[in-house]
Amino acid sequence: MIQDIGRNTIDTEFAKPKPQDSDYVLIFEKTDVFVVPETGSLPTYADWKRLGGDNSELVHIFEQAGTQFFTVLDPDDAIKQQLRREVSRYLRTVQPTWLRLGSVTALHLFQWFQNHRFCGCCGAPMKPDGKELAMRCTNDECHAVTYPAISPAIIVGIVNNGKILLTRSSVYKNPVYALVSGYMSVGETFETTVKREVKEETGLDVTNIQYYGNQPWGFSGAQMIGFWAELTGSDQVKLQEEELKEAGWYTPEEIPPAYEENPLDLTHYMIELFRAHKAPAQR
DSSP states (O other), rough: GGGSSSSOOOOOOOOOOOOOTEEEEEEETTEEEOOOOTTOOOOOHHHHHHTTTGGEEEEEEEEEETTTEEEEESSHHHHTTTTTTEGGGGGGGEEEEEEEHHHHHHHHHHHHHTSSBTTTTTOOOOOEOOOSSHHHHHEEETEEEEEEOOEEEEEEEEEEEEEEEEEESSSSOOOBBEEEEEETTOOOOHHHHHHHHHHHHOOOEEEEEEEEEEEEEEEEEEHHHHHHEEEEEEEEEOTTTTOOOOOOOEEESSSSSOSSSSSSSSSHHHHHHHHTTTTTHHH
């Protein structure tokens, strides 16, 4: 999974480091990322200087195993025109592989910065805080502080008589097979969320809910929490068509081919465990 790649520790303590040539300056626009055209690599501070970047625009966001990461809240068009635009999925393939966690986390934080440009209390402009990873209101009478938003969401592998339930989304283009998932609601436990999402999306009931693992997923600003659960009652699926267009029960041998080798996301990691007869629910 994405957090299991080497050099995976991210440190958000603020030391205001001076950027070095090998540090990264990640440039985004909405959910797109800009890369060096000749190599397809993420821009370093050396690239930033070569492109004519202004150091006053750099915002330090974290350190990953000794390498500093910066972003730019309002990148100049002249800078972007010298780079190549890619969709966010490109970050799943960047090299070296340890950069995948860092780059996706940077995307998460960039989007959070963009969504908190103005104070929710008084409407004044917000700016990155100089002491911690936060946005602080510039109004001297307010000084409200906002911290990065993380949305908890569950993923559940539902098993029944040696089969697992796989679904396909009706929301995304070219959806791949996945597990039931959904965001938590206020006042819910993880287990309550599992039962509710399964019931809403498939009409099924589950029991023996077991925590498996979790991962940060910066593409959607989420923390994904994985569970295994057993079917109880009827196995007849009643799709919530606004969310899913397909769902079915599969033995390990019937699971469709993996869409990528060594999947970075928890849902497909769990599917591959089941395919290999190594899922806790199969023991």
